[in-house]
Amino acid sequence: MDAADALVCKVNEWVDLQKKCSRKLTSLADELEEAVKAANVTKVVSSSVSVGGAAAMTAAGVLTLLTGGAALPVLAVVGAAGAVASGTSALTSVGSDAYSASKSKDIMEEAQKVLEELQSLQQEMKNLMKSLKRQASGFYHPGGAAGGGDDDDDDGNVMEFFMRSMARQEGLDLPSSIMIRAVFGLPRIDMFRRMKASDVVLAGCLMILRRVLFAAAKQGGKKVASSLGKKAASAAAGSIAGGAVGLLFSVPELVNDCQNLDNNETEASQTLKKNAETVLTSAKETEKELQKIREALKKLVRIKFIIEKENRTRDEKRELIDHAINNTPYPEVKQWLRENAESDVFCHLVNLTKFIAQKLNEEAAKKKKDWERKKIELVFLAHGSIVDWSLPAICLMPLPSITDVLLYSPWNCLLYPEAAYSIATGSIQPGDRLFGCTNSDLCPFPPAAHAAFNLPHSWNSMRNTGFQSVPVIMVSPVAKLGDAAFAAFTALAAHFGEPAANRYLIPFLVPFIDEVPFFIVTLAMSLVLCFAGYEATVHLAACLGKSSRNAVMQEEYLRGQYAYTVDNTGMTVPRETISCIYRPVFTMFRAVFGDESPFF
Numbered sequence: 398m399d400a401a402d403a404l405v406c407k408v409n410e411w412v413d414l415q416k417k418c419s420r421k422l423t424s425l426a427d428e429l430e431e432a433v434k435a436a437n438v439t440k441v442v443s444s445s446v447s448v449g450g451a452a453a454m455t456a457a458g459v460l461t462l463l464t465g466g467a468a469l470p471v472l473a474v475v476g477a478a479g480a481v482a483s484g485t486s487a488l489t490s491v492g493s494d495a496y497s498a499s500k501s502k503d504i505m506e507e508a509q510k511v512l513e514e515l516q517s518l519q520q521e522m523k524n525l526m527k528s529l530k531r532q533a534s535g536f537y538h539p540g541g542a543a544g545g546g547d548d549d550d551d552d553g554n555v556m557e558f559f560m561r562s563m564a565r566q567e568g569l570d571l572p573s574s575i576m577i578r579a580v581f582g583l584p585r586i587d588m589f590r591r592m593k594a595s596d597v598v599l600a601g602c603l604m605i606l607r608r609v610l611f612a613a614a615k616q617g618g619k620k621v622a623s624s625l626g627k628k629a630a631s632a633a634a635g636s637i638a639g640g641a642v643g644l645l646f647s648v649p650e651l652v653n654d655c656q657n658l659d660n661n662e663t664e665a666s667q668t669l670k671k672n673a674e675t676v677l678t679s680a681k682e683t684e685k686e687l688q689k690i691r692e693a694l695k696k697l698v699r700i701k702f703i704i705e706k707e708n709r710t711r712d713e714k715r716e717l718i719d720h721a722i723n724n725t726p727y728p729e730v731k732q733w734l735r736e737n738a739e740s741d742v743f744c745h746l747v748n749l750t751k752f753i754a755q756k757l758n759e760e761a762a763k764k765k766k767d768w769e770r771k772k773i774e775l776v777f778l779a780h781g782s783i784v785d786w787s788l789p790a791i792c793l794m795p796l797p798s799i800t801d802v803l804l805y806s807p808w809n810c811l812l813y814p815e816a817a818y819s820i821a822t823g824s825i826q827p828g829d830r831l832f833g834c835t836n837s838d839l840c841p842f843p844p845a846a847h848a849a850f851n852l853p854h855s856w857n858s859m860r861n862t863g864f865q866s867v868p869v870i871m872v873s874p875v876a877k878l879g880d881a882a883f884a885a886f887t888a889l890a891a892h893f894g895e896p897a898a899n900r901y902l903i904p905f906l907v908p909f910i911d912e913v914p915f916f917i918v919t920l921a922m923s924l925v926l927c928f929a930g931y932e933a934t935v936h937l938a939a940c941l942g943k944s945s946r947n948a949v950m951q952e953e954y955l956r957g958q959y960a961y962t963v964d965n966t967g968m969t970v971p972r973e974t975i976s977c978i979y980r981p982v983f984t985m986f987r988a989v990f991g992d993e994s995p996f997f
Contacts, residue, residue, distance in 0.1 A: 400532065401562035404525040407518060408559075408588070408683070414515050415595075415680035421508040422602060422673035426666040428504050509606045516599050519592055526588070529555045556586060560690060567694040569701065572771065572932050575797050581724065583693050586686045591679055598672045605665055696720075701928045704747060714744050721920060725795055729788045729869075730916060745907050746921035753903055753922075754929040756886045760901075771931045772800075772899065776821045776889070777918065779875055779905035780989060781939025783808060783868035785948045790862035792916045793935075796923035802935045804857040806968045807850070807960035808868060809943055809950065811835055813969035813994035814986040817938040821902050821982065822893050822975075827854050829974045833995065835967040847966040850956070857959040865958060868950065870915040872939060874905045875989045882988045884981065892979045904985060940990070969994035 560578050564571060571577055700720050703713045718738045722731050734743065757773065793802040805820050806812055810832070819825035832848045834840050859867070876883045887902040905918075919935060926933055943950060946964065955961040987993070 399562075400525045400528045401558040402565075404522060404529065404559055405562045405566070407522045407525065408586075408687070411515075411518055411522065412680045412684050412687070414511070414518060415676050415683075418508075418511045418515050419673040419677035419680070421504070421511045422669045422676070425504045425508045426669040426673065429666040429669075505606055509603065512599055512603050512606070515595070516603075519595060519599075522588075522592065526555050529558045532558070556588065559586070559588075563690055564694050564697075567691070567698050569694060569697055569928070570930055571927060572798055572930050575927060580796060581693060581697060583690050586683060586690075588683075591683065595676070595679060598675050602669065602672050605668060697928075700924075704751060704925055704928060709744065714741070717747065718743060721924065725920065727788065727792045727795070727916075730792060730795065730920060733914060733917060742910055742913060743917065743921060745910060746913070746918055747925055749903075749905075749907060750922045750925035753886060753901070754925055754931065756888075757901070757929070757931065760888055773931055773933050774823065774900040774936065775922070775933045776900065776902045776936045776938055777872075777905065778817070778821065778902060778985065778989065779872035779937075779939045781870055781872050781915070781937070781941060782944035783870055783941050783950070784944050785868070785950055787866040787868050787951070788916065789864045790859040790867045791864055793859045793919050794923070795916075795920045796927050798927040798932055799919055799923045800860065800932055800934055802859040802919060802937065804859070804937055804941065804959075806941050807852065807857075807962045807966075808941055808955045808958075809964065809966065810962045811940045811942045811967040812938070812990050813967050814983065814990045814992075815972060815975060815994055816969045817986045817990055818978070818983050819970050819975060820936055820938045821900075821986070822889055823900050824893075824975065825970060826974070827856065829970040831969050831971065832962065832966055833969075834965055836965045840965040842963045842965065846963050850960055850962060852960050862958065866954075867958065868955070870937070870939070870941065871912050871944060872905060872915050872918060873912045874908050874910060875985070876904065876906055876908070880988075882984050884985070887982055889982070892982070893977060902982065902985075938986075967994065 557576055557578060560583055561571070564577060577583060700717065703709060703717050706713065709717070715738065718734055721743065722734050725731060725734075737743065753775070757771075761771075790802075794800070805816070805825065816825065816830070819829065830852070834842070834844055834847050837844070883904045883906060885904070885906060887904075889900045889902055890898045915937070922933070922935065943964070950961070952961050
């Protein structure tokens, strides 16, 4: 069991133990009040800060910790009340010699045992968190110094390990690139802050038990004063976000004066009840957050089950669409999904990617190779075009399971088979690109216009483009059902070896789909790859010419974003840059992009 799995077990144990602790403290408080009711002798307790003052400061301080500072006004009021209690020699009934009867002693010992057990458990949890912080530091910052920093740091990476462990318990093994809390909107457990608050409560309760009540129960009256002395003190401090508020606990000095008080509610019992309520609230809140996480993970397990089904019901298809809608932040994607919710297009795209994932698993089994992070290169072969509306480039990478989408030609440019084939095999280099006219008989532009533009020395990376707008790419299938020119899935590494290892060609073979935005294809891909545990860079082998000759494009903007060509421009590569041609694969590209390119 690794540290994350152990922490999940400890947190569940922590919740149960907090509930038990709350019950014990409440029982002890009730028993103290019963004992005082029967007592005939009371003692006046005077102190720089009374037990009641400590109780007030404890409750207010914990409330401030749990609310991130929102309770500071309350702290001021309650703290003032504590000061008044201190200054006026607050009265605490500790009972008479009869108070030491065995009736209360067992309850106090049980309460103290649970408190100490809770403290020990929290220390174990802190040690596990410290270990996970070191692990997170080494994982997210390779080569950097290991170490988790301050024990009290609120480190989201620790909670990521925690939630990933919970996901594994539900049967989900997601890629390491997926930050599951952020990607799937899981609630956060603010464990660090909650444990600091618990530390304050436990310190206050143990102080009362060890320094005042236990001594009073055993000795009573003046014996307590002589055994504790007038200067016994204890301190604890609790921090809040952005600063610190000191919480000072002072053990009261017991003096010899005696008065009769008709009051069975001691300040000590009030303290214990308040702290019992605080401990129970913490347990319930943690339990509620854990339940929300489990429910969210169960929904993900359900979506995984639907994805992997051969035949889905209408309700299951709708459930899959709803999940996609709810987990994409992009309004353009949401709109398309809503408008096409009744069609089977998205589910067919999911099936295509599911088929790919199955083939990938078969390939891995053949090679007997366990990819640590299952990083692959997917080449998507399709008919393509661009339309006169745009969206942020980041929409093409809806989940981290797609790490980048690479486009190879400029905007408004067509592809010849040689260039597309080189894209598929991974042999194309930026310096190989050649441009020329695809229709010299009817083209209104001179030959030089097709090559006279600024061309970056790199490919058009959608990851690097980020939130900048790019034209919407429309893709359509490349073949009819049963077309012998196409293989459903081609492992290019089998034919070309390195550097094409883990590089796969995916012809878009869904003949009953007319045309679909490429961002919907990558959404389906990312969803399936995420649950299958793969990370992919997607390479698009498709033309990026205008869908309509009359379409009005933002030409100046697109020239600045990457590059833009005049109409009727095509891109190819010299044949000598293609070291090896595997005819079955090359035939597919000729079927999509036409005959071999002319000499440019």
